[in-house]
Amino acid sequence: MSNKSVKKQTILVIEDEKPLLEAINDKLEKSGFGVIAARSVEQAFNANIAKNGLGVINVRSIEQALNYLESLERVDAIWLDHHLLGKEDGLDFVKKFKANGGRWSKIPVFVVSNAASPKTVKSYVDSGVSKYYVKSDHRLDEIIKDIQSFLDHSAK
Amino acid sequence: MNKKTIISASDDIILNLKVSAKEKEIVRRKLAVTAERLAATAVKLAITAKERESVRIKLAVTAEEKEHVRLKLVVTAEKLAVIAEKLAVTAEEKESVRRKLAVTAAKLAVTAAKLSATTEEKESVRRKKLVATAAKLAVTAEKLAATAKEKESVRRKLAVTAAKLAVTAEKLAATAKEKEIVRRKLVVTAEKLVVTAAKLAVTAEKLAATAAKLAVTAKEKEIVRRKLAATAKEKESVRRKLVVTAKEKESVRRKLVVTAKEKESVRRKLVVTAAKLAVTAAKLKKSYETLEKKVLERTKSLEMSRAKEEAVLLSIGDGLLVTNEKGNVIIINKTAEKLLGIKSKEAMGKVFSEAVLLVDEKGVPIPSEKHPVRMALVSGITTATTIVGSTYYNVRKDKTKFPVAIMVTPVILDGKVIGTIEVFRDITAEREIDKAKTEFVSLASHQLRTPLSTVNWYAEMLLAGDVGELNEKQKKYLDEVYRSNQRMVELVNALLDVASLEIGTFVVEPEPTDIIELAQSVIDEQKPQIEAKKIVFSFSFGKNISLMQADPKLLRMIVQNILSNAVKYTHEGGKIDMSISLADKNNILLKVDDTGYGIPQNQQDKIFTKLFRADNVRDKDTDGTGLGLYIVKSVVENSGGKIWFKSVGGEENKGTTFYVSLPLDGAKKPANI
Structure with a gap:
């Protein structure tokens, strides 16, 4: 699928529901993406980085995490759920992450969530996310195809 | 003496004769020569005479000719004299004509002047016309006088003009006569008026x-x-x-x-x-005396009824504030005192906006023109705030505020607003309940959808062979799981829409929307089902349909529901015609006509009821939630539109036609603030 690009594209998936996270992870890898998975905002900057052979990095603040992740220049897109483990939700993540500026603020964010109240969707769109999917209304391959074509277009 | 001369000569001769006959011969010869010479001279003289005669004749002819010419000249001279006379006469005539014309012109000028003088008393329009005509005539006359001298042609024209003028003069004379008649009548009228005036003077004296x-x-x-x-x-x-x-x-x-x-x-x-x-x-x-008695009785009964009314007003559960026509507080009840933390005497007589401070969520006072009391006073229409939309807050005496629902009714007497009645209540609790409901919907949407998503995605991956190929039976079973799950998703979505509609959290965000394009995409989405059932489908739309103000999400929901119903409830090989046109200049009309099962006559009134499904489709094992049309109707009506249908109930294959009309300028906002 993404074989044409020399460098494997990496997607940071932030999803609290374990079975869903696994399904997304499997399907993305099957589609040729590298995946960094996280179930909380904190994890997004921490635990799963080890999975890519980068070792565990202790990050105490989001700021640190963002700084660190920015230096990695590893993430091509972010797959984000609204409800997450911990106190912070997806919207908090987007706000902090966009506010940080720099290269990170340019990484496309795809919100895939069942919290589909119009107000929530509007908040996300207003904070600058690329697209909002209602989880139960879309097939996995559909969303992945969408993200792929988005990345292909922005790569040009 | 001659006799002596002749006797002497004859004596000479006799002597001579006697002298010698020879001398006589010489003389006779000399005489013969002289005779011959005389004869020659005579001939010569005869010739000269002839010549003289011819000359004389010639001269005589010349004289005749001269006489003839002279005569001609005399005739010519006479003629010339006549011509000269005539010319003199013509010049005189011309001069006299000119003078006559000058005189006529002068007379006309005088007549015109007289006419203009006469017409002063007449109606203005006629007078002006006559004056103008007279002036024109005077000008024309003057011009004629000036040009008469020089130009014969002009003179002729003048003669013609003079004739015309004569006609005009006659007409004017006739008009003058008419005027004279009128003038006389006026004189008579004036006389009568003088008499009347005299009578009036007498009457006035009498009146005095x-x-x-x-x-x-x-x-x-x-x-x-x-x-x-x-x-x-x-x-x-x-x-x-x-x-x-x-x-x-x-x-x-x-x-x-x-x-x-x-x-x-x-x-x-x-x-x-x-x-x-x-x-x-x-x-x-x-x-x-009788009245005083009655008044006393009446006053007593009024006092009693007033006491009753006051008791009613003061004891009602909502805050009550009554103002007069100027907006000054004249009644405030106990509940209002309690809600606002004030005593009635602190508010009485004050203008409403000072008596009770009304602010928005941020504590900014509501501008006067948006204040419900002011609006009721100005418009004479009952105004109300709602719990949906922007909330107003009343500020208590201790500066704390509470959300408030206000209804202000104007008191109208003889078409004039003479005061207002404001009923208000603290809606803190209602808002909390409302918030809880909203939270429930959002939580339920998440909690119900999450397991459905899990089933969805895993079934999807299994069916896609991501973890190895499935055999036919496994594929079939899994397909059932997947499709049932899809139905479940639809049902949950529909239920959540219903809940949103019912608790009023359905957000409508109108934007310019191309309904044709939107309908086309809905059709494309339905294509597989339409083709699978071999339905003959047509779609037509008016060319003059502009963008409409609508929430594309909701508009899609409407079109999608109506069309998918038609597809769902039409037999294989049936027919569906969809069209979009302008119902009138403000509304758009969606029409979906099918040859499907139809809606039974006795159930047509229930078709828009929540969870209702008609008997004939329930029998046919088609899926459906019984929520679609309920939702569509709510959405359509919320958008200021209408939905209706025609169906030959119960008669198979006669089908149903659904109509949806929607305003082009978007959803009508409810009349609340």
Whole structure:
């Protein structure tokens, strides 16, 4: 699928529901993406980085995490759920992450969530996310195809 | 002597003869020569005579010719003299014509001037026309006079013009006659007017006399009035009524002065009335006593009813604030005191906006023109705030605020707003319940959808062979799981829409939307089902359909539901015609016509009811939630549109036609603030 690009594209998936996270992870890898998975905002900057052979990095603040992740220049897109483990939700993540500026603020964010109240969707769109999917209304391959074509277009 | 000469000569000759006959011969020869010479000379003379005769003749001819020429000249001279005379006469005639024309022109000018003078008394339009004509004629006459001298042609024209002028002059003379007639009539009229004026003068004198008499009468009346007043002295009110009556009489009297003709009879009537007044005064005194009694009774009953009403007003559960027409507080009930933390005397008499501070969520005072009390006072229409939308807050005495629902009703008497009644309540609790409901929907949407998503995605991956190929049976079973799950997703979505609609959290965000494009995409989405059922499908739309103001999400929901219903409830090989057109200049009409199962006659009134499914489709094992049309109807009506249908109920294959009309300018906002 993404074989044409020399460098494997990496997607940071932030999803609290374990079975869903696994399904997304499997399907993305099957589609040729590298995946960094996280179930909380904190994890997004921490635990799963080890999975890519980068070792565990202790990050105490989001700021640190963002700084660190920015230096990695590893993430091509972010797959984000609204409800997450911990106190912070997806919207908090987007706000902090966009506010940080720099290269990170340019990484496309795809919100895939069942919290589909119009107000929530509007908040996300207003904070600058690329697209909002209602989880139960879309097939996995559909969303992945969408993200792929988005990345292909922005790569040009 | 001659005789002596001749005798001497003859003697000479005889002597000579005697001398010698030879000499005689010489003389005879000389004589012969001389004779010959004389003959030659005679011939010569004869020739000369002839020549002279021819010359003479020639000269005679010349003389005749000269005489002839002379005669011709004489004739010519005569003719010339005649011509000269004629020319002289012509010049004289011309001069006289010119003079006549000059005179005519002058006369016309005079006539015109006279006419203009005469017409001064006539109606202005006619006068102006005549003056203008006269002036034009004068100008024309002048021009004629000036040019007459030089130009024969002009003279002729002038002659023609003069003729015309003569006609005009005749007409003018005729007009002058008519005017004279009119003038005479006017003189007659004037005379009549003088007579009338004289009569009027007499009448005026009479009127003056009558007025004087009436003045005397008025004085008499004043005496009568005073007497009456004296009779009613104990009762102030009776006296006032009499004063009023007397004033009315005074005004009647004045009117009588004006209408001079009726004076006399009215005066008599007044005398009679004065007599009647005396009677009335007596009656009034009596009725006043009765009235006072009644008033006392009435006052007592009013006080009782007022006490009751006050008790009702003061004890109602909502805050109550009544203002007068200026917006000043005149009543405030106990609940309002409690809600606002004030005492009634602190608010009484104050203008509403000062008595109770109304602010928005941020504590900014609501501008006067948006204040419900002001709006009711100005518009005379009941205004209300709602719990949906922007909330107003009342500020308590201690500066804390609470969300409030307000309803202000104007009090209208004889078409004029004479005050307002504001009923308000603290909606803190309602808002909390509302918030809880909203949270429930959002939580339920998440919690219900998450497991559905899990089933969805895993089934999807299994079916896609991501973890190895499945055999046919496994594929079939899993397909059932997947499709059932899809139905479950649809049902949950529909339920959540219903819940949103019912608790009013359905957000409508209108934007310019191309309904044709949107319909086309819905059709594309339905294509697989349409083709699978071999349905003959057509879609037509008006070319003049502009973008409409609508929430594309909701518009899609409407079109999608109507079309998918048609597809779902039409047999294989059936027919569906969809069209979009302008219903009128403000509304768009969606029409979906199918040859499907139809809606049973006895169930047509229930078709938009929540969870209702018609018997004939329930029997046919098609899926459906019974929520689609309920949702569509809510959305359509929320958008200011209408939905209806025609169906030959129960008769198979006659089908159904659904109609949806929607305003082009978007959803009508409810009339609330």
